[in-house]
Amino acid sequence: MYALIRWFINALVLMLIPYLVNGVQVANLFSALMTALILAFVNAIIRPFILILTLPINILTLGLFTLVINALMFWFVASFVKGFNIDGFWPAFWAALIFSAFSMILNYFVDKRNLN
Numbered sequence: 001m002y003a004l005i006r007w008f009i010n011a012l013v014l015m016l017i018p019y020l021v022n023g024v025q026v027a028n029l030f031s032a033l034m035t036a037l038i039l040a041f042v043n044a045i046i047r048p049f050i051l052i053l054t055l056p057i058n059i060l061t062l063g064l065f066t067l068v069i070n071a072l073m074f075w076f077v078a079s080f081v082k083g084f085n086i087d088g089f090w091p092a093f094w095a096a097l098i099f100s101a102f103s104m105i106l107n108y109f110v111d112k113r114n115l116n
Contacts, residue, residue, distance in 0.1 A: 005110050010036040013102045014084075020098055023091030031083025039077045047073055070096040 011032040018024045026032050050069055051058065058065045075092035078084050086092045 002110070006107055007033070007036055007040070009106050009110060010040070010099075010103050013099055013106065016102065017095045017098055021091050021094045023087035024095045025085040027083030031081065035077060035081045035084045038081055039074070042073050042077055046076075067093065067097065070100065074099070 011029065014032040014035055015026055015029065018026050026035070047069065050073075051066070054065060054069065071089060071093035074096040075086050075089065078086040078092070086095065
């Protein structure tokens with residue numbers, strides 16, 4: 001139940017992003033739900049390998065390169081999800097930053113212990 005609520009919250013945050021970042025389009029709630037689901041899988045499976053491969057750059061930039069990796073993961077998901085479009089790197093960068101900030105804040109209020 002907890003995972004479903006977090007998934008829905010992330011989809012709602014995705015629906016909010018086009019109002020905050022020019023260059024990002026989300027067609028409907030179904031597209032947002034699919035994007036949130038695929039983004040979760042990409043972040044769980046592909047992102048750790050990318051982080052390991054780019055560890056030297058990440059160390060040199062004191063971890064700031066992680067923001068670039070997040071943007072690239074966001075842009076990658078937008079490349080094959082219908083109804084979710086990002087026009088370039090910078091919209092992907094700002095969208096990923098806003099998505100992670102809002103998701104972290106909203107998911108903080110959905111505490112796993114309170115749902116049991």
